[in-house]
Amino acid sequence: xxxxxxxxxxxxxxxxxxxxxxxxxxxxxxxxxxxxxxxxxxxxxxxxxxxxxxxxxxxxxxxxxxxxxxxxxxxxxxxxxxxxxxxxxxxxxxxxxxxxxxxxxxxxxxxxxxxxxxxxxxxxxxxxxxxxxxxxxxxxxxxxxxxxxxxxxxxxxxxxxxxxxxxxxxxxxxxxxxxxxxxxxxxxxxx
Numbered sequence: 001x002x003x004x005x006x007x008x009x010x011x012x013x014x015x016x017x018x019x020x021x022x023x024x025x026x027x028x029x030x031x032x033x034x035x036x037x038x039x040x041x042x043x044x045x046x047x048x049x050x051x052x053x054x055x056x057x058x059x060x061x062x063x064x065x066x067x068x069x070x071x072x073x074x075x076x077x078x079x080x081x082x083x084x085x086x087x088x089x090x091x092x093x094x095x096x097x098x099x100x101x102x103x104x105x106x107x108x109x110x111x112x113x114x115x116x117x118x119x120x121x122x123x124x125x126x127x128x129x130x131x132x133x134x135x136x137x138x139x140x141x142x143x144x145x146x147x148x149x150x151x152x153x154x155x156x157x158x159x160x161x162x163x164x165x166x167x168x169x170x171x172x173x174x175x176x177x178x179x180x181x182x183x184x185x186x187x188x189x190x191x
């Protein structure tokens with residue numbers, strides 16, 4: 001089994017990646033393979049509503065020259081998907097929004113191709129807006145008929161400067177619980 005995570009922070013190894021790695025530690029304990037895809041520095045335009053994905057039904061976005069089709073392939077190959085974003089103006093980063101738009105539209109055009117995969121959202125926040133960001137990513141999972149495990153709290157870690165989330169004991173504990181629950185659900189679904 002494998003989980004792929006997409007870190008949509010502009011900081012490659014900042015707070016968002018630290019939180020994802022806390023989830024990964026629990027998944028690895030359960031012998032689940034993990035992969036972190038960093039979107040930092042990538043230019044990802046949003047969906048242009050060309051509808052080519054509905055015409056071609058080839059599990060690909062018609063926009064080429066960026067990372068999105070590679071991300072879609074990684075999502076298809078994985079049993080679990082983590083979407084991770086910092087909170088920008090009470091929502092997800094632009095790269096995460098673009099990834100959700102394009103991968104989500106391709107999935108819907110291709111008979112809900114992520115159906116019954118396990119999905120989890122991870123949010124880094126300085127102060128406010130995290131729940132809206134959390135909801136934005138969870139909507140991707142729900143519209144794609146995915147299974148979303150819970151945790152001991154919302155999947156949020158608090159910190160501003162890179163590394164600050166390491167001091168958020170409750171946030172790190174929430175990520176550990178999320179990882180354990182994600183592993184449990186994946187194993188139950190793969191029996």
